[in-house]
Amino acid sequence: MTLISPDVIAELKGLSVGAGGFLLLVGFLLWGFGWRWHRFWVVFGFTAAAGIVGMTSGKAAGGHILVMGLLLAFAGGVLAIELAKLLSFVAGGIGCWLAVQAVIPQAQELWAVFLAGGLFGVLLYRLWTMILMSLLGVLVSWHAAFSLAQSGGSYDAVKWVTEHSAAVNSAVIVVTLLGVLMQTVTAEKATKKAEGGEKKASKSKHEKHEKHDSHDHSAHKEASSSWWKRLPGLKAA
Structure with a gap:
């Protein structure tokens, strides 16, 4: 298995520089x-995937393709974050299920393994998301880089990737972890x-409040100390 697919690189041959x-x-x-x-990447991915599925299913059903695609894209975008957590649960459960079946073929009560794996996937949602985002970034950028490298015609990227598949896979894993x-x-x-911006805003608000309280206290003190000056018998004094 090659993480950087030679077939994809061959299909991308002739890709423009832009x-x-x-x-x-x-x-x-x-x-x-x-x-x-x-959040942006998850919403964007679910919206794009739902839109493509909606347009494909609308075309197959003979309905309004654009309407179906837009509605499914909107629904996918609205439910993206919740669906991401659900998919993380399902992926973790299926992964643990398959791993246990591969190691212990006669294992029983696999539903407990599925639930444990799903909970494990949800608890490590941040880590799985980081790994997935990093891997996708490496795959997208490296496929594009190999395609641009062979656009000149003097370098056969497909042949090189095929001959050095083990080294390429190892490099992809290392760069993914660095990501x-x-x-x-x-x-x-x-x-x-x-957090620094919030603390700064809170400090500024607190100082403004203290300044306002000090001003009110000074005005009240001045008014209370000069009340005797308004007495009729003491005006001349």
Whole structure:
């Protein structure tokens, strides 16, 4: 199994520089900022997938293709975050189910294994999302990079990837793990920046409130200390 598919690289041959650069940018953003903007990526992915499914099913059913696609895309976008958690549960459960069946073929009560794996998948939702985003970023950007590299005609990327599939797979795994670390750093920086902004706003609001209270106290003190000056018998004094 080759993570970087030679068939995909062959299909992308002749890709324009602009399109290749766009794919490289998208891949880098997924690789380095996947978790920081994971809500955008999840909603975008579910919306696009639901729209494609809606248009395909509408065409097969002979209905209004555009209406079906738009409705399913809207529904997918609205339910994206909840569906992502559900898919994480299902994927974790199925993964544990298959792993246990492969190791212990005669295992019983696999429903408990499925539930445990699903809970495990939900609890580690952030980690799975980071790994998936990083892997998608690597796959998108590397396919685009190999396609651009062979556009000149002197380099056969398909042959090179086929001959060095083990090394390419190892490199993809290593870079994917580096992407997880990168996403952790960028997410922590964004969190600290947001917390710093909130603390600064709270401090500014507190100082403004204290200044307002001090001003009111001074005005009240001045008014209470000069009440005797308004007495008729003491005006001359």
